[in-house]
Amino acid sequence: MVSLSGSWLANGGGIWMLAAFYGATAAYGIHVGDRSSEVVESTRDVGDAAANFAGFKISTVNLSGQNHVSPGEILATAGVKPTSSLPFLDAEAARMRLEEMAWIKRATVQKFYPDRLDIQVVERQGYALWQKDGKINVIARDGTVIAPYSDDPRYVKLPIVVGEGAEAHVVEIVEALDLVPGVRDQVRAAIRVADRRWTLKLRNGIDVRLPETGLDGALASLAVFDRDKSLLSRDITVVDLRLADRVTVRLSDAAYEARQADLKARAKAKKGSNT
Missing domain, CATH: 3.40.50.11690 (Cell division protein FtsQ/DivIB)
Known part of the structure; x- marks a missing residue:
């Protein structure tokens, strides 16, 4: 289990926080469709902030199956940061990125609301x-x-x-x-x-x-x-x-030289016995 540092659940969280969260969710969905990485990243940050205020900040990551790959490498590859929220983490994209790592044969990424993420990996074995x-x-x-x-x-x-x-x-x-x-x-x-x-x-x-x-x-x-x-x-x-x-x-x-010498010696001996 990995606990991400910082204060994960905000105190309070009024109506305006929820409104900001849902608004950011809608905007994020639109920009993902546009495939603009800079805009998506910026929108995700805004969405994460709103979702965190609403109580969806990732506070616990349960990792299992890793041996050669460090927890830090797994989190970085999956895109889990101290500011990440559960709604704005794309579990399928995280899984695909993890499976691109040389050591990882298979990965599973599951979200458990409001604040828990489970990542299971199956590593390749040296053959x-x-x-x-x-x-x-x-x-x-x-x-x-x-x-x-x-x-x-x-x-x-x-x-x-x-x-x-x-x-x-x-x-x-x-x-x-x-x-x-x-x-x-x-x-x-x-x-x-x-x-x-x-x-x-x-x-x-x-x-x-x-x-x-x-x-x-x-x-x-x-x-x-x-x-x-x-x-x-x-x-x-x-x-x-x-x-x-x-x-x-x-x-x-x-x-080879020893065999040739032996053959010559045998031939000579045979010749001598016939005279």
Whole structure:
């Protein structure tokens, strides 16, 4: 609950105050139709003053649901000032402005006469970190950017997606990886490639190239290969799953040279045994 400072209910309030209030209400309605912001603001101030004298000054604001957004930001965005009156606060316009805030997914603004305002908000939750053009932002499930990244403990364990279009497809890759926790836990970041497919960058430096379609199946196959063959622990640099009928791997330079040396040694040994 937020109590707005000042003396909220005027003492007295005779017939002339009520007349001024109703007159201001009518004038406000006319000027809102004209859409003249300066005139509307001026008329609202006059209306607020008259309504306040008549006992309709907002004295209490009940806020609920806010966590990342401060009460001051909510009140300012909703247009609630120390001089605001209940009749001249446009609840629907206030709701729309609140829902334009990055953190707020949904808002409800209710007026309870003579002097109480209730504002309920549902905030977006940080779903992933999105890196693009060297900047990292916290994004919601629907891809909305809600805040620059910080070392807040709530964010450090969020999955990381990278590149153009990654924010719009974040649910696709996060939910697919959740089905294979053994693979997911090795992923450092998921990189969106040409806004068509994903490449996983693992913590040990291996790149896993995923197909445009059949994402779940490809990851399930990868999980099986890793479980049975310890594929992701081998001395390789790339696992290519883009073709449905095969898995291709690229050895590291050191592993490749060692394999070539081994093949030459075997060939030499075989040749010697045949002489």
